[in-house]
Amino acid sequence: VITKNQIKLIKSLALKKNRIKHQLFVAEGVKIAEELLNSDYEIVSLFATRDWIARNTFDTVIQVSNAELSRISNQKSPDEVLMLVKIKKHQIIDDNGITLVLDDINNPGNLGTIIRMCDWFGVKQIICSKNTVDNYNPKVVQSAMGSVFRINVIYTDLTEYLSNVEKPIYGAYMDGNNVRDINFSKDLHLVMGNEANGISKEIDQYISGNVAIKNIGNSAESLNVAVATSILLHEICS
């Protein structure tokens, strides 16, 4: 059984200010629960249906009916289990590899996909501008499908951060050089800009190399930023 106060708390976590206040976020679903239980994140509360409880062990599970789960879930089709998880504040690690830098990515589905692709391509950390959508936003957590528990995501002032980077810093521009023509080192930063406006003016000066994905058909005007990031990471990492 779930209390009114629990429902109120869970609903409140849709907003970033409440996630910060309580230092909690929501994660849902059977697959994500499995990955979360194998991670070093701390699950503070776990609400699950009888079916989930029959197949899993967790110390202090709170059993809920399907109707109760529907009341607290953000999903159209709630999937057996919902968890309240303690936020982890990531530190910048000194990584000899690819670091992805996000300059004001707004759409949570895009950030989720980008986190997922970093996990796929072995990129360990993402440095985000302070205006980039929060990685503990419920839509980010769901679309990243568990990868959010494995990738370091850090929010910081990008101009300050980039001014101290000594590795090559590539930036994605519509009119950049064809990514296929560039020989990348295995130790670099890649900056992706905002969905509508691209890389911001203050950041331009830190970019040492422009990259683009060639528009072969020459009729579509733009690429989705998550797809563009995926193509560039594949090109650089594979």
Added chain:
Amino acid sequence: VITKNQIKLIKSLALKKNRIKHQLFVAEGVKIAEELLNSDYEIVSLFATRDWIARNTFDTVIQVSNAELSRISNQKSPDEVLMLVKIKKHQIIDDNGITLVLDDINNPGNLGTIIRMCDWFGVKQIICSKNTVDNYNPKVVQSAMGSVFRINVIYTDLTEYLSNVEKPIYGAYMDGNNVRDINFSKDLHLVMGNEANGISKEIDQYISGNVAIKNIGNSAESLNVAVATSILLHEICS
């Protein structure tokens, strides 16, 4: 002003059976209207706000209030204009280039992104299994952002179709050969499978080469099919 019958008709077009019955689909928004007016699709009715009408010319535009537009729109934030468009039945063209084949893609957002990426990479036609989501589904039309008016999308029996193809047929598999290690000819078919089940058993026999995107991080379990298609098309076309 919009009539009750018009509202009923527009709402009914959310379902494929009604789109087939009326041979009409819905497209919305300023950008898509612009692309549609430059295409060879026939706009049967065009509903627009005073603002849109002030900036554009169209013979028989029906002026609607913002409230009326909200009633007929599928969008959270309706964007000035909604059109009823005549369905075009595409024919298979004999194309010396890349043909994409989709084996039961279910998610309309995925098909929309895939159509968009074909437009970007100059792929002119997509052959779909009969169970692949309809390209005139409103979510496909919106996520393809106008590319749906430029790409040939054909629904047919895939086993019959593929049994007559004489070009190399590549298929995407989780355990296929690294796409980076393959030299592709510029004249080939690429088959992408269903989101959950991959390429179906009946289709396997027609595949002459397996391709995969290397899982470098080795922790994420799967790739979104639209992202995987984008990476493979970039690898093959660029």
